[in-house]
Amino acid sequence: MTTILVTGGTGTLGRLVTERLRADGHEVRVLSRHSRPYAVDLRAGGAGLDAALAGVETVVHCASTPRGGDEQAARNLLAAAGRAGVDHLVYISIVGVDRVPFGYYRAKFAVERLVEESGLGWTVLRATQFHDLVVTLFEGLSKPPVMAVPAGVADQPVEVGEVAERLAELALSAPAGRVPDMAGPEVRPLDSLARAFLRATGRRRPVLRVPLLGKAYRAFREGGHLAPERAVGKVGFEEYLARRFGPDGGR
Template identity: 70%
Template sequence: MTTTVVTGGTGTLGRQVVDRLRAAGHEVRVVSRRSQPYAVDLVKGTGPLDEALRGADVVVHCASGQRGDEVAARRLVEAVRRAGVGHLVYISIVGVDRVPLGYYRTKWAVERLVEASGTGWTILRTTQFHDLVLTLLTGLAKPPVMLVPAGVADQPIGSGEVADRLAELADGAPAGRVPELGGPQVLDLGELAAAYLAASGRRRRIVRVPLPGKVARALRAGGHLTPDRAVGRETFAAFLTKVLAPSKTG
């Protein structure tokens, strides 16, 4: 039986990866700040990380946050070396090397740590999850007028499809940098906003606002998109139908 450790195994993506690996027959150890018996804070360096990795065959690194990702990855890589784990799988984001956003730059730095880990590794880059785009649009819809960045598109993908692919990669041999995984449609943010409003029953005027700066330019250029790898199946509209009940209170 393969023993697999999933960091961030209680998060949106991680818990789905855990379910799929267990269904495939893996012994899975969940590492997160509050999961027992492996309550580990990778940023602070607390908890039984070495114990969680002892005898493990694979580590799937799903833990991520707005701060401390590089520190957390460095600690994990060092522990992977100590434990002699043979395969480290990392989930990253399309465009981390093209969009000069702080979080993207951190993810890119983590990729390089994984590549230099000295163990077998696999890196999968994906576009933004449906859940993240929904959170963004929900926030933008709070005022009476919904302001969206002009000229910016997105390519959302279902987190369950990403979990399927990660579990498949964890079940195989180290593969290095594998082909990116993108959602089935590249849509303008105005189109995504309109789909959100229709699904939620809210009424807002959508106004496209031009944004200045290097990040906005990179996004308008599609640095975070992978249209040639639009292999996802679930559309954003289908996701909205599944998770939103129409409301007349907006």
């Protein structure tokens, strides 16, 4: 039995990783800001982090936020993992962090480099956006009477449960460095995904494709965040929507 620490273990991905590892009989510690007994703010570090890592062999680092602080959190985690003698750190990143000049992507790419240079055994998996993240985006965009989406941008959403399965598998394997990306089963224009969302939720909105400006938008339009050659996911967007909202569109 392996002792594993999952950072962000109460989040969308971390919770599923924790469940899968525990189902396999492993001791799993969940670290988040509010999850006792390992309630730790990674950005602050401190004695609580050292205690959480004592006796841990593998860390699965899922904690992340677009609000900033990922790099400092990683520095604190990696330093404490080194002190604790952790054998293996698995990090979940995003497809395109090295190609899309978007602030959150740049932070994730910087964390990748910190992991690689840490001196620990490491594995990095990049995945495309989760289905639920796309739905969260569309829920916000569909509030006005017209649903505006970025013109010319496609996405390749992947099922979070499938990514969790892969992370659990990697956590129980030897350090592998950068492993092949994991992407959803199909590349779809955003307006196509938006219309599927509207149908599934029973909402009626015209969808308007709006061109944007900037380097990040251009990189997204060019598909820097996609991995069509790694379309290994099985669950498509409509299947996810049907599971989440049901046949009556959640009405």
